[in-house]
Amino acid sequence: MFTDEYFMKLALQEAVAALEKDEVPVGCIIVSNNRVIARSHNLTETLNDVTAHAEIQSITSAAGYLGGKYLIDCTLYVTLEPCVMCCGALNWAQISRVVIGARDEKRGFINKNLSLHPKTEVVTGILENESSQLLLDFFKSKR
């Protein structure tokens, strides 16, 4: 039951919550021992804050829950490949796994030749189509 697809669906629900606030629809959750310990979505417009990406909020939230700043034995599910800022944050957090929906060829960390922490396993392409379709529809509606 607790597959990567299962948890990515929860991240997608967060992305939909962002969309409903007219935010770029990116959602994220952090899971520890099959338990969701943080969930968030992009709030950069609502909060007037470029740092309010879904990942940054979830990292802060999960660390608060765990009572420690390192996200050992945690998996972050995010519907869009993290940007440079979020890649840096995930590195500091030494998170165990990062599972990515859609790739972000332009602003994602992978094409910038950045990598996550050596301890971090990265998986891409989980519910990729659903994740990118949400984004495509959003940007189309803005044109």
Added chain:
Amino acid sequence: MFTDEYFMKLALQEAVAALEKDEVPVGCIIVSNNRVIARSHNLTETLNDVTAHAEIQSITSAAGYLGGKYLIDCTLYVTLEPCVMCCGALNWAQISRVVIGARDEKRGFINKNLSLHPKTEVVTGILENESSQLLLDFFKSKR
């Protein structure tokens, strides 16, 4: 009077405030029209949060003050070269100038071949010795 050295001294005061909390001593301020609109220091231990770097806090704070997420006509002074996370955040903020005290050869963005926004002017080496001495003393005391 309002030189880069003048403002970097205020950032150094913030770094000292971090030191007094046993935090890695990095301080930061953001200036708009010669007015300090944000000041902060590293709080990663105090807040148990890897994202609580001085720059991230000041970006959030300055955007709150300005009522907009882009830090146009703003200068950020920071005593240590920003890391990948903070480089990414400064990029999103499209800040006009970044003035750096000490270089961070290992974790700073410059040696990662990352750059700030094309609109951003970068100045390094302002009160470099004072900034790095604070850090050296801190890490020496930890050994």
